[in-house]
Structures are given as structure tokens and as C-alpha cells.
Amino acid sequence: MRKVLVVGAGQSGLQLALGLQAKDYDVTVMSARTPEEIRHGRVMSTQCMFHDALQHERDLGINLWEAETVNVEGLGVSVAAPDGGRALDWFAELDHPAQSVDQRVKMAGWLELFEDRGGKLVIHGVMTSELDALSRLYDLVVISAGKGELVQLFDRVPERSPYTRPMRALSLVYAHGVQRRPEHPDKLGVRFNIVPGVGELFMIPAYTLSGNCDILFFEGVPGGPLDCFDDHPGPDEHFKRVLDLMRQFVPWEYDRCREAELTDAKATLAGGYPPVVRHPVGTLPGGAIVLGMADVVVANDPITGQGSNNASHCAATYLDAIVERADRPFDAAWMEATFERYWEYARHVTEWTNALLLPPPPHVLQILGVAGQNPAVARRFANGFTDPADFQHWFMDPALWEKYLAEV
Numbered sequence: 001m002r003k004v005l006v007v008g009a010g011q012s013g014l015q016l017a018l019g020l021q022a023k024d025y026d027v028t029v030m031s032a033r034t035p036e037e038i039r040h041g042r043v044m045s046t047q048c049m050f051h052d053a054l055q056h057e058r059d060l061g062i063n064l065w066e067a068e069t070v071n072v073e074g075l076g077v078s079v080a081a082p083d084g085g086r087a088l089d090w091f092a093e094l095d096h097p098a099q100s101v102d103q104r105v106k107m108a109g110w111l112e113l114f115e116d117r118g119g120k121l122v123i124h125g126v127m128t129s130e131l132d133a134l135s136r137l138y139d140l141v142v143i144s145a146g147k148g149e150l151v152q153l154f155d156r157v158p159e160r161s162p163y164t165r166p167m168r169a170l171s172l173v174y175a176h177g178v179q180r181r182p183e184h185p186d187k188l189g190v191r192f193n194i195v196p197g198v199g200e201l202f203m204i205p206a207y208t209l210s211g212n213c214d215i216l217f218f219e220g221v222p223g224g225p226l227d228c229f230d231d232h233p234g235p236d237e238h239f240k241r242v243l244d245l246m247r248q249f250v251p252w253e254y255d256r257c258r259e260a261e262l263t264d265a266k267a268t269l270a271g272g273y274p275p276v277v278r279h280p281v282g283t284l285p286g287g288a289i290v291l292g293m294a295d296v297v298v299a300n301d302p303i304t305g306q307g308s309n310n311a312s313h314c315a316a317t318y319l320d321a322i323v324e325r326a327d328r329p330f331d332a333a334w335m336e337a338t339f340e341r342y343w344e345y346a347r348h349v350t351e352w353t354n355a356l357l358l359p360p361p362p363h364v365l366q367i368l369g370v371a372g373q374n375p376a377v378a379r380r381f382a383n384g385f386t387d388p389a390d391f392q393h394w395f396m397d398p399a400l401w402e403k404y405l406a407e408v
Contacts, residue, residue, distance in 0.1 A: 004017075004139065005137075007145055035112050043104060045307065049312065050098045070099070073188055143293070146299060163354070165274050168199065169221075169222055173238065175260040280338070291330070298314075298343070303357060
């Protein structure tokens, strides 16, 4: 029985560990925190997982919260006008529902499930120096902890990483009591609000420790009015600041948050990071090699909501590659090839995400405008969040857009 060590207890690492466990691998997971510490800690992210990523969880039987989590049935786009109104506003249905589960709920639950199924869980924040000795005990070591010292094992790939600084200042709250959008009260959807030159607000229906809720998530242009959380305000002040910004820049969304309240005292988060792609093979001081996955090797800005989806696809790709490898060694060539197999998917997400971080070119503005009049265009844009590879065929290239526009 082959032995695999997964360092990190996020979407990708735990999905991979549970998948390998189901294939009778001897799997150990190292987590810096216990399930209870995760469950009672601060929110870790925003997330909205679309159909293809959700299917990976269903296939493994780890979709533990699907029945109680509210369905996201569509995507809406609003663009703010200079007068405080909306220059553009439309909504399109997804072909298949999406869902968002607070990672505090999911990762704590998955760790407990992993243990219940006989997995070996080690609660320890491992350092690079400790991995040297550990690596000799396993056939494969996978690093899925996207933050901290271990990330430094993996070098940045400049040709795939056009940005060297954070492109957005991120701030979010989880809230109860948000009213539904009056334009589509019977269908919940992610609302993508664009304030030109200032940033974006995402409203994401979600499930948290205390039930269904909404995530209010600002992406601010650095140095702009939304970039105002460096002082790390307490939860009440953080929430008040988010609401004040909504009232100023997206008043139509503020109107449905007048009676909202934080889901819990740890339901706020702020920060930022530069988007980056890294080499997948890390070399330990003693010469052993380890494989990076998900955010360790491809960390995109969350403006396209693809982080947890990327992590899920990465875990599914790595699972298949590990099983196919059978008894052959997990050498550097195999690690590189396995990552490139994942990159065939992730590169489309990265290119699309990086493009949205820049001021939109004329053809993208035209796409958003036409989508407000043509349901077929709106629906294709919305469902691109499920399959970002589709954007290369019409959204990313002005000539391809013109061709598609002529067809529709």
C-alpha cells in the first residue's frame, strides 16, 4: 500500500486525501488546527462552487451539506452609473445550481470524516526543516497549505505571473438578514456589482455555522476608497464600514442589507495577495522533492470566484494521476507532468481572472451591454463561471466576440 502525506487541510488537500483514502492508499494529513479550532475560528475565504467542482465532491460522497445549503441559481451583473444608479443590470440563470459552504464548516467536517474513515490526522504546523525527515517515510508528499513558510519551496514562474503586487484590496463579511433582490426574488444568485475605477462588490448566498446567509465581498482597487481595512477594525466596525461603502457606491445592494447582522463575531476578513503561478516541484534542504497543489502553485485573485473550484479540479486531476501511476516512482518528471495536466484547465481561469483585474477593453464593455439585451449572451457569460475554458472561444478575443455576436 502506497503511503501519501498531505500537508494542509483545505479544499484541495482534504479532497485529495479523502479520494486517496477511498482508493485504499495509506494517507496521513497534517493540519495546523483541530476541527474544533477551525470551526470556531475566523472565516477563511469567500467561495462559490459551480457544478463541475461540486460533482467531484458528489463522486467521492463528501457533499455533506448539499441538502441544507441554499442553491445559487444564477449570476447577475450590475454596473454603477456616475449618478449613483445603475448603467446596466441583468440576471442570467445557471444551467446547474452552484453552492457556497463556509470553509470553517466544510474543512472541520472533512477532517472528522477523514478520521472516521480511518485516516491518520496529525495536528502540527510543519516547518520546512521537519519535512526532510518526514519525506523519507512516504512515497509522495503533497503540499496544499497555500500560506506560510512551505510556499517558499516553490519558485514563481514569471511568464505565467504578470503581476507582482496585490491587484485588489479584499474585505468581506458573512451576514444574516440580507433581503432578496427584488428583480428575481424567487431565484437566488451571485450578484456581481462593478463600480468603474473603484472596484467590485459580490453578494454570494452561502451556508455557514448558523445556517444560510450571504457573503458581502468587496474587491477594491488598491489606494482607492474601498482599500480602507489596513487598520484591522473589530467585527462591528468592519461590518459598519462595509455597509457605509455599500451605501455610497452600490446603494441598491445596501437597501437590502438594512436589517442585516453578522453571522458571528469571527465572520469578517480583510487582506490581499498578488496573483501568482509557481513551479510545482519543491526541493527540501536534504534533496527530497515534494509536489505543490492548488493555491500553492496557482493563486488567482478571487474576482472570478474560482479559488475553491480550481482547488477541486486540482485535487481531482492529482487523484487520477496518482492512481494511474500505480507502483512507479513519483519523480520530478511525473510531478511536472501532473501539474501541466492540471494547468491545461487552470490556465484558462488564470488568463480570464488576470484580464478582469484590468480596466475592461471596449469589446468586454460591449459584451456586458449586449448581455443585458440578449439572454443567450448573458447565459453564456454566467455559465462560463462553471467552465472558464469557454471564455477563450468568445470573451477573451475581440475578433471571436465579433464572430459570436454575428451568430446571436
